[in-house]
Amino acid sequence: MAAEQRAAPSTTTTAQGAKPYDDVPGTTIFDTDQARKGYWLNQFAASLMSAANRTRFLADERAYLDEWEMTEEQKQAVLDRDLNRMIALGGNIYFLARIGATDGRSFQQMAGSMTGMSEEDYRAMMVAGGRTPQGNRYRSEWEASGGPNSTPNDQGAAQAEGQKG
Amino acid sequence: MARVTASVYTSHVPAIGVALDLGKTDEDYWQPLFAGYQPSKQWMADNTPDVIFLVYNDHATAFSLDVIPTFAIGTAAAFRVADEGWGPRPVPDVIGHPVLAAHIAQEVIMQDFDLTVVNKLPVDHGLTVPLSLMFGQPGGGRPGGGRDAAWPCPVIPFAVNVVQYPVPSGRRCLALGRAIRRAIESYPEDLDVQVWGTGGMSHQLQGPRAGLINPEFDNAFLDSLIADPEATAEIPHVDYIREAGSEGIELVMWLIARGAMSDMSDQGGPTPTVRHRFYHVPASNTAVGHLILEETV
Numbered sequence: 411m412a413a414e415q416r417a418a419p420s421t422t423t424t425a426q427g428a429k430p431y432d433d434v435p436g437t438t439i440f441d442t443d444q445a446r447k448g449y450w451l452n453q454f455a456a457s458l459m460s461a462a463n464r465t466r467f468l469a470d471e472r473a474y475l476d477e478w479e480m481t482e483e484q485k486q487a488v489l490d491r492d493l494n495r496m497i498a499l500g501g502n503i504y505f506l507a508r509i510g511a512t513d514g515r516s517f518q519q520m521a522g523s524m525t526g527m528s529e530e531d532y533r534a535m536m537v538a539g540g541r542t543p544q545g546n547r548y549r550s551e552w553e554a555s556g557g558p559n560s561t562p563n564d565q566g567a568a569q570a571e572g573q574k575g
Numbered sequence: 576m577a578r579v580t581a582s583v584y585t586s587h588v589p590a591i592g593v594a595l596d597l598g599k600t601d602e603d604y605w606q607p608l609f610a611g612y613q614p615s616k617q618w619m620a621d622n623t624p625d626v627i628f629l630v631y632n633d634h635a636t637a638f639s640l641d642v643i644p645t646f647a648i649g650t651a652a653a654f655r656v657a658d659e660g661w662g663p664r665p666v667p668d669v670i671g672h673p674v675l676a677a678h679i680a681q682e683v684i685m686q687d688f689d690l691t692v693v694n695k696l697p698v699d700h701g702l703t704v705p706l707s708l709m710f711g712q713p714g715g716g717r718p719g720g721g722r723d724a725a726w727p728c729p730v731i732p733f734a735v736n737v738v739q740y741p742v743p744s745g746r747r748c749l750a751l752g753r754a755i756r757r758a759i760e761s762y763p764e765d766l767d768v769q770v771w772g773t774g775g776m777s778h779q780l781q782g783p784r785a786g787l788i789n790p791e792f793d794n795a796f797l798d799s800l801i802a803d804p805e806a807t808a809e810i811p812h813v814d815y816i817r818e819a820g821s822e823g824i825e826l827v828m829w830l831i832a833r834g835a836m837s838d839m840s841d842q843g844g845p846t847p848t849v850r851h852r853f854y855h856v857p858a859s860n861t862a863v864g865h866l867i868l869e870e871t872v
Contacts, residue, residue, distance in 0.1 A: 434813070435783075437784050439816065445640060453641075459660055460658070461658070503822075512660060516590065516859070517589060517860060518860055521781065522785065524781060524782055524783060525784075536859070539856050539857070543791075543792070560786075
């Protein structure tokens with residue numbers, strides 16, 4: 411790691427200017443700015459930790475959402491189950507996971523749904539060692555290549571194995 | 576006097592809890608993971624401490640966005656197992672050690688770490704999955720049958736905010752571990768205490784980059800945590816995010832446990848003995864890492 415990175419006064423967030431993690435692609439860091447935007451969205455999601463609330467939400471999602479001071483955009487993102495949108499609007503994955511749990515979805519299904527991959531392809535990528543960091547560290551890499559690198563870590567090894575055999 | 580005998584490090588993936596609770600541990604997908612913890616269960620049986628000081632993070636379970644303590648110590652007599660949206664895990668409630676916890680709170684705050692003291696703290700998978708991995712399922716592993724059993728020893732939960740930035744730095748976590756060791760060593764009763772650090776390793780649960788795993792980073796982290804924790808503590812947040820995924824930041828909690836070992840103390844001490852080391856990909860979205868470090872005697 412570079413010495414100047416270490417010496418930086420904050421590796422987290424301020425209300426001013428660029429943040430050190432802005433250049434990480436496909437990633438939204440839940441900082442105080444995001445938390446401020448997403449306060450009610452996340453508090454709504456937290457309410458689904460109660461079985462009674464889960465039942466009430468599923469019975470009439472719109473009515474339940476209208477009890478919260480969320481923006482219309484946030485409500486629509488919940489109704490659409492669009493996790494990337496919810497995160498852009500201030501949601502945090504651990505809060506939003508309560509919505510997935512209410513729908514009976516696993517963390518893997520939720521995470522996969524944000525990648526543009528099918529559930530099967532995402533699972534296969536994870537079984538093969540997960541998404542490689544190669545080409546996935548900087549926004550500039552995605553701009554050059556057109557998007558995320560979904561090559562699994564073990565693909566190189568698997569291919570080498572295949573050649574041997 | 577109380578003493579720190581060992582530190583334990585492990586990931587705390589929720590899907591591991593589900594696999595245990597539904598009796599799936601022999602399935603091809605899970606078998607290699609649980610095989611890696613087999614030596615740990617034996618070690619735990621041979622080295623059950625009097626108390627575990629368990630560093631973990633709450634996943635928006637006990638703490639909503641209303642209150643976000645950076646460091647919170649559980650001082651209650653018992654902690655119930657939380658309903659995280661899927662219903663509570665079928666494992667026993669966690670019995671605390673209120674007297675030792677209050678002592679640690681006092682001694683650590685007097686060393687200028689401003690802890691939040693918590694008495695109502697429903698504990699989530701971050702705390703219960705490590706217990707299940709290390710002890711096995713209470714109640715003989717009957718799926719859904721463990722609520723009435725008991726964990727083998729009391730646990731002091733210690734929750735660290737790694738969910739909403741700013742989260743604590745690695746340097747702060749290592750120094751906090753040192754303060755916790757001093758606090759434990761000033762407790763008059765003769766107790767064996769283990770300090771556990773949980774979470775990680777590389778994983779990202781959100782956005783188009785979800786699924787990121789970095790075995791090179793993870794293994795270098797394990798090497799460095801063992802041999803050069805001071806250097807590990809200097810890793811900036813952005814490096815965890817870029818290299819280990821947005822949720823890989825949980826690894827800062829491992830530095831609290833590492834700081835509690837004698838070689839990090841003012842008096843200094845021998846490098847701890849690596850009793851067990853294990854790494855496996857994947858558990859759901861996550862790389863699983865595990866270490867047992869014993870005090871060298």
